[in-house]
Amino acid sequence: MxxxxxALATPAPRxxxxxxxxxxxxxxxxxxxAMLYLLILGLFPLLFSLRLVFGAWNAGQKNVTWVGLDNIQRLLADSRFWGSFWKTLSYVALAAGLELILGFAVALALLNVTRGRSWMRVAFAFPMLLPPIAVSFTWKMLFDFNRGPINYFLETLGLDRIAWLAGQNSALLSLVIVDLWQWTPFILLASLAALESLPVELYEAATVDGASRWNLLWDITLPLVKPYLVAIVLLRAIDAFKVFDTIYILTGGGPGTATELLTFYAYVAGFRPFNMGFTATVSWAIVIIMSIIFLLFLRAFRRLEEA
Amino acid sequence: MSLSIGRGTKILSYIVLIAWAFFTLFPLYWTIITSVKTQSAVSAPNPTFIPWVQFEPTLQPFRDIFGEGEGYGVSGMGDVARLFRNSFSAAFFSALFAVVLGAMAAYALSRFRYRRWRNNDIAFWFISQRMMPPIALVVPYFLLFGRVGLLDSVPVLIAVYTAMNLPLVIWLLRDYFQDLPIEIEEASMVDGTSRYGAFFRVALPLAVPGLVVAFLFAFVFAWNEFLFGLTLTIDQAKTLPVQLAGNVTLRGPRYWDIAAQGLVVMLPPLIIALLVGRYIVRGLTLGAVK
Known part of the structure; x- marks a missing residue:
């Protein structure tokens, strides 16, 4: 080098x-x-774990033994892995999709009011800053079958109690609800910032031309904020992929394997039994899956921008 | 954006906002009131919502977790002082290092032009580090730090959290430096200050608000972190979230204790949110929208 x-670029001709x-x-x-730091603590460990994909390392063992493609074969043949893969996809799609709808709706509502806007903005941000482990325990209390307030509300309304964390489908849904509580604020506040940056003149012109509020929303607002929304949802989806803490506290992957999403699967199927080679293999599978989804998203994003 | 808004729209907006505020705040309220309930109030057949009216609040859960009550044996948090010290040092120093390294890199990305790789590519490389699933680093960290005998130590947590937060800090600060007027630095450099002088004596002081927000961000994320804490510590370096998570295996829901413990862990982020929430919100959304 x-x-x-x-320094051609320093914008200073003088x-x-x-x-x-x-x-x-x-x-x-x-x-x-900063670069070296991230190479040493980010890229280098990742490459080191690539070595483990073709090896075995168990508790008490001194060195990694070469096992060829064993780990990969075991992973691809494991129906628990594939189940986990599909459940993770549905979790991410459901969480990110609902968060987009709710977050954008609340942001629009916030845009319409002046009184209380600044404190609401702060209050709505609370969940994001709280430790997911503590948040999970809070929801464990709320979801409690016998003593939880949610089931109490349902019963008061004449509905049946729901076994939130113990049902095959409701357990995953419960995790999505916790995700909605904690992370909708991200989409809400980011899309609010995008909405606030839109030029007022456009709206004034359109209103003069007699456009209705729905027209304004569909024909002006949405097309203008669409690229922002895609970027925001993409960031959210990437983070939702890594979900671990809430599963650890709320369901432990259960009932059965109903909520065993990818990171948790890597932890219970590999790390907990101290099978480092297999954990590394699952981790690499997660990295690859995330990269593919990320690239697909980016391509869709480009197409959106061109359109 | 401000436009004349119809009455109906305004009422609908308030209904949506009140509903959302309820959804956001009720879980926090429930945690707070549960932390001042007695065992019998928690196990009552119908949940109670209003202190003093429906149940008599007590500080017993807090006495239990801090080791004064007789419930300490089951529900104590262990060595709270050490847990707090571990969590605090890990969060504080990792945030500090991330801001130091991040400010330098962010300044470089906003003031110099790199030709071999373009600036945007470098910035993208940094942010792409944040996309990496942490589980992919758990095994190599565990083995590599284990090999040199560093598992269960706070410095390792500091090192790991610094790496975890660095990309976000760079992203936030790059925006911040880009918005600072470049002229003052140039004027000082024409007067003979070096580039380093311009950075330390001109740019950094101007960037203090941005540095503080980035620091608090990094602090909160490190404070909240669980997966690395769970896999890289055993006992000596255990952090508060890891200790809190230990309750998951307890028999029977001792919710009054768990709520009190949860609140203790939530407290620092809540205080930060209350004190500087406005700036944090701005920092967070700026990073996403730009």
Whole structure:
């Protein structure tokens, strides 16, 4: 890497020669520490774990033994893995989709009011900042079959109690509800910021032309914020993929394997029994799945932007 | 954006907002009132909602978890001081390091142009590190740190949390530095200040509000972190969320204790949210929309 490049880019035509030479080094001195840090603690461990995909390492063992494709074959043949894969996809789609609808709706409502807007913005942000483990225990109390307030409300309304965390389908749904509580605020506040950045003039012109409020929403607002919304939902979906804490506390993957989503599966099928080779294999599968979905999303995003 | 809004729309908006505020705040309210209930109030056939009216509040759960009551044997948090110290040091120092390294990189990305890789590619590489599923790092961390005998130590948590938060910090601060006027730095450099002087004496002081927000962000995320805490600590370096999670295997829901413990763990992030919530919200959404 040549370090004495003139800093062409510094948008300063007045730059002196000595300064340019200095920036040549400074450029790297400022950037490299963070880069090296992430290479050492991010990329290097990841590559190290690639070695484990083809190896076995169990408790008490000194070195990794070579097992070829055993781990991969075991993974691909494991119906628990595939079940986990599909459940994760439905969890992410359901959580991110509902959060988009709710978050955007509440953001629109917030845009319509002036009184209380600033404190609501802060109050609505609370859930995001709280520790997921503590949040999970809170919801464990709320979902409690006998003493939880949710079932009490249902009964008061004349409905049946629901076995929130113990039912095959309701357990996954319960996790989605917790996700909605904690992370809808992200979509809400980010889309509010996008909405607030829209130019008022457009609306004034359209109103003069006699457009109704629904027209405004569908024909002006939505097309303008669509690229933002896609980016926001993408970020949310990537994070939803990694869900672990709430499962650990609320369902432990159960009932049966009903809520054993990918990260949790990697933990219980690999890490807990100390089978490091297999955990590494599941982890790499997760990395690959996430990258593919990420790329598909990006392609859809580009198409949206072009359209 | 402000437009004349019909009465109906306004009423509908308020209904939506009140419903959402209820959904957001009720779980917190429930945690707070459960933490001041007695065992018999929690196990009552019908849940109670209003303190002093429906049940008599007590501080017994807090006495239990901090080791004064007789319930301590079952529900105590163990060495609370050490847990708190572990969580706090891990969060504080990792946030500090992430902001130091992040501010330098963010400044570089906003002031210099890199030609071999373009600036946007470098920024994208940084943010792509955040996309990585943490579980993929659990095994290599466990083995590599284990090999050098560093498992169950707070410095390892600090190192890991710094890496975890660095991408987000860079992303936030890059925006911040880009919005700072470049002219003051240039003027000082024309006067003979070095680039380092311009960074430390001109840009950094101007960026303090941004640095504080980034620091608090990193602090909260590290404070809340669970998966690395669970897999990289055993006892000595255990953090509060890991201790709290230990309740999951307890027999019978001792909700009054769990609520009190949960509140203790929630407290620092809640205080941060109340004090500087406005700036945090702005920082968070800025990062997503730009």
């Amino acid at each position: 040549s370090t004495a490049q003139p 730059a002196t020669a000595s300064r340019r030479g200095m920036d040549g080094y400074a450029k790297y001195i400022f950037l490299l520490p």
